[in-house]
Amino acid sequence: MTRRIGSSTLVIATHNAGKLKEISALLEPYGVKCISAGSLGLPEPAETGTTFVQNALLKARAAAEASGLVALADDSGLSVDALDGRPGVYTADWAERQWFEGDPGRDWFMAMGKVEGMLQQKGANVDRSSAFHCVLALAWPDGEQAIYEGTAKGTLTWPPRGTLGFGYDPVFVPEGREQTFAELDPSDKHAISHRADAFGKLVAEQFG
Template identity: 85%
Template sequence: MTRRIGSGKLVIATHNAGKLKEIAALLKPYGLDCISAGSLGLPEPAETGKTFIANALIKARAAAEAAGLPALADDSGLSVVALDERPGVYTADWAERQWFEGEPGRDWYMAMGKVEGLLQAKGPDTPRVAWFSCVLALAWPDGEHAIYEGRANGKLAWPPRGEMGFGYDPVFVPDGREQTFAELDPSDKHAISHRADAFAKLVADQFAS
């Protein structure tokens, strides 16, 4: 039987306010008090893994050990079929400004532009099929862990549309919808996103009676 997290404090291993808000909303019905690694002053570990699972585990284990509490991390990213599934595990890296691109930090519009530029370079008939992946790693201070994987299929739009969401949401149109993730009401996005898919599996495993 899978170890249960129960209720109480859960460290969300992120320094991203948008991600914390989204995860906290998904876990609100289960009596968990979600606090971010950023609010606890925990450092961000180097994400040296070559897969979403490896990076999610690095973050969850680091937060759990540092805080002495259960911790949940996600590693998510965009994979584009025509780009050999890139950026994939390097999704966030594509948003990092180089020394010649301005102040250090992440520029998601720049990252979306990189993807679009590569697609346009392949010609107007290039398929725009893509998917978001999400891996959730739940870790305890003693080293035990559980993994849950989710996915949302769709296609890429250009130019970016919408003010909600974060990351590549303004260019991702999920299957069955006309709007991008950034145009959808958060409750609608939460119902169909890759993160929602992974969380449904976590909830079924952790909180089902």
């Protein structure tokens, strides 16, 4: 039996307000109060892992050790079969940081174009199978940990379609659908996303 969270407060290992809001909404029905590592002034650890699991654990452990509370971290990304699983853990890095109106951001259109360019180099009949992956890592201050993995399989399309998503969503068509993640209503996307898959497993084990 996996150890239960056993606490009403959970540190989310992120400095991203949007991610905190999304995770808080998912865990609110179970009486869990979520606070971010950013609000506690905790530093962001370097993501030096070569897998989603390694990076999620790095972030969760750092937050748990620094806060003395149970911490939850996620690491996610896109893998493309024809590109040997790339961009994988480097999904965000492919969207190099740019400066937009004075704020650092990522150029996701450039990242999507990079993937498409590499696929086109392989010919018109290239396999466009791909998948989004999400790993959730729970870490306790005493070193115990739990891992939950989720996947959303699909294919890549071009040109990008839709404005409702973010990242690579405009070029990803999930299995069984004709719309991209960025064309789907957010509630429809969340029901079939890689993050929903991972959270379903976490909820079943932690609160079932």
